[in-house]
Amino acid sequence: xxxxxxxxxxxxxxxxxxxxxxxxxxxxxxxxxxxxxxxxxxxxxxxxxxxxxxxxxxxxxxxxxx
Numbered sequence: 001x002x003x004x005x006x007x008x009x010x011x012x013x014x015x016x017x018x019x020x021x022x023x024x025x026x027x028x029x030x031x032x033x034x035x036x037x038x039x040x041x042x043x044x045x046x047x048x049x050x051x052x053x054x055x056x057x058x059x060x061x062x063x064x065x066x
Contacts, residue, residue, distance in 0.1 A: 011060035018053030022046045 026046040029038045 008060060008063065011056055011063070015053045015057035015060060018049050018056065022049035022053060025049065 023046075026042055029041045031038055033041075
């Protein structure tokens with residue numbers, strides 16, 4: 001898949017945006033909010049967004065090899 005094709009561009013940009021959003025969520029909570037809140041927000045929101053972003057970037061990388 002060529003990067004100039006719209007779907008390839010959207011996959012890559014979506015994956016990078018997901019990584020940014022996951023990092024923002026990870027950094028938005030602190031121990032001052034409470035240990036349980038910090039851990040649960042990070043595990044329920046930031047980590048799944050990162051995993052989904054890596055899957056999307058992996059799909060884009062596999063498609064780019066073709």
